[in-house]
Amino acid sequence: MERGNQTGTGNFILLGFTDDPDLQSLLFGLLLSMCLVTVLGNLLIILATISDSHLHKPMYFFLSNLSLVDIGFTSTTIPKALRNIQTQSRVITFAGCISQICFFFVFGCQDNLLLAVMAYDRFVAICHPLHYPAIMNSRLCQIMALGSWLISIPGSFPDTLTILRLSFCTNRKIPHFSCDLPEVLKIACSDTIINNVVLFSVAIILAVFPLTGILLSYSQIFSTILRISSDRGKYKAFSTSGSHLLVVSLFYGTDLGVYFNSVATPPSRMSLMASVMYTMVTPMVNPFIYSLRNLDIKVAMGKVLRKMVPLNESVDARLP
Template sequence: MERGNQTGVENFILLGFTDDPDLQSLLFGLFLFMYLVTVLGNLLIILATISDSHLHTPMYFFLSNLSLADIGFTSTTIPKALRNIQTQSRVITFAGCITQICFFFVFGCQDNLLLAVMAYDRFMAICHPLHYVSIMNPRLCQLMALGSWLISILGSLPDTLTILRLSFCTNRKIPHFFCDLSEVLKLACSDTLINNIVLYSVTIILGIFPLTGILLSYSQIFSSILRISSDRGKYKAFSTCGSHLLVVSLFYGTSLGVYFNSVATPSSRMSLMASVMYTMVTPMLNPFIYSLRNRNIKVAMGKVLRKMVPLNENVDARLP
């Protein structure tokens, strides 16, 4: 296979889903709809938590950060996929590919860390309710949120920077709709041992450790709930963490599904479709999960929408 100099790499080719123009049009409409719903839904949650004083609590503060991370996560991949379908071009520059990988790791790690922080918040609320207000104070919450963002940014740098040392072959076709790091490494002609070590190390530290923290938190939560004598008390306690538990199941279920599927059948069409679940579907469903199961969020989102409607009516009234 012909080797290529890394400094001479100008672009990669994203093969995407299909060459069929009819299916591409269908995918464009579907992805555009999912992206708009994701951005608008998560933006509504952010505006609701900011505008309603009743939602100025740790749980909703972390939820607004999760919504921001979901907007960034989907914005890293979907707009480029939409542009490629619309322009019938599959090219992504080397710099664009590196940038996409970097931000994909930043927002993906942020999702992991925030879900772990939210699990700890629920653990404190249910297992230590008397000390919850004093421990989960605004300063600690802000430090935890800021820390998760900084760790995510720093955690994305090793994977991103180690790509710069690689040289790539003339075959630069990526069988994906975005620059997936594992697929990019397969195109390298130089040794990728260091890259794989870094990739698995970062995955363990920023992926497995947060998941372990979530599992430990919920083991304590379920133990505390089982000790509650009344059924009503058990239901009330479980309802406070039901939405978060569902989001965790969706995020890690689809992510692990993609990983195990890629191990069993590398570069398969099923792996590509499974990636859609955690890059598009899960971030889109998060606002619905939290709003449909939470009366406070529904009320706050209704207030935000009502503030927007009169503004439009006033504008219409001034029109000739």
């Protein structure tokens, strides 16, 4: 096979979801709708937590950070997929592919760390409620949020930089809608053992370790909830952490499955759909999950919407 060079001058081809031209318009509308719902929903969460003083609490502070990350996470992949469908071009430059991988890992690692931080917040709130204000003070919350960014940004470098050492064959077709790292490694002509070791090492440090912290936190949370005597108390305690646990299940259930299986297995539609789940669906449904059973969020979001779409004052003036 003819080998490419290592200078990154070549392009890649993103095969996307389908070759059927009849489905392109439907797919474009679906992706655009998902992108708009994701951005607007998470932006609404951020505005609500900032504008409403009742939401100036650690749980909502971390939720607004998670919403910001979800916007970035989705913006890394969907706009390029939309452009490729609209222009009927599947080309992405080497630099664009590297950038996509880098930002994907930044926001993905940030998502992992924020979910772990939020699990710790729920652990303190339920297991140590009397000490919660002292432990989860504003300074600690700011340090934890800033620390997650300071870890995520350099954490994306190993996987991104090790790609620069690879050479690629003339067949640069990626069976994905984005530059998914495991799929990129499969089309490399040079040895990828170092890349795979780095990929698994980063996954263990920045995904498995946070997940372990989440599981330990929830083991203590469930143990505490079971010791609550009243059913009402159990329901209230579980309702404050149920939304977060659902988001964790959606994100990790698809994320880890893709990255621990795709390196050794050929590309499949199942892997592609799992990627859609954690890169598009999960960020889109997060605002709904956190707001459906949270009255404070609902009230705050209602206030923001009323400010964005004010009532006609002239009509109100005529009302008795």
